[in-house]
Amino acid sequence: MDACPTCPQPHVVKAGQARGHQRWLCRGDGDQLTGTTPRGRPRWQNSLAVVLSCHGVAMTALGKRFGVWASTIRPWMRQSAADHAEQPAPSGQAIGLARDAMGQVRKNTGAHAGAGRLWT
Numbered sequence: 001m002d003a004c005p006t007c008p009q010p011h012v013v014k015a016g017q018a019r020g021h022q023r024w025l026c027r028g029d030g031d032q033l034t035g036t037t038p039r040g041r042p043r044w045q046n047s048l049a050v051v052l053s054c055h056g057v058a059m060t061a062l063g064k065r066f067g068v069w070a071s072t073i074r075p076w077m078r079q080s081a082a083d084h085a086e087q088p089a090p091s092g093q094a095i096g097l098a099r100d101a102m103g104q105v106r107k108n109t110g111a112h113a114g115a116g117r118l119w120t
């Protein structure tokens with residue numbers, strides 16, 4: 001290992017072993033590093049699963065295809081949406097509606113809260 005993955009510090013030194021794997025110590029921030037293989041699925045599998053899911057392929061089918069649980073696909077989609085989707089800009093119009101106030105007005109007036117009535 002020649003560099004710390006979390007900081008730009010290049011000075012990483014050996015610091016014993018953990019469960020048979022070499023442990024490394026970052027001189028910059030003091031992190032102890034042991035993992036050498038990346039966890040999770042390759043990035044292309046996540047992207048392909050998201051694209052196929054957007055085109056209508058069921059998550060159970062994708063799970064079987066990629067060898068993961070169907071519930072694993074949803075976090076991939078959420079992460080992809082968080083990475084690539086833009087937040088909508090506020091339109092400047094906000095409508096405040098208090099549920100308790102509606103019920104109280106309905107009780108006091110005895111009238112139905114009919115459609116088309118303006119609540120503020």
Ligand SMILES: [Zn+2]
Pocket residue numbers: 004005006007008009026027028029030031
């Ligand atoms: Zn570091």
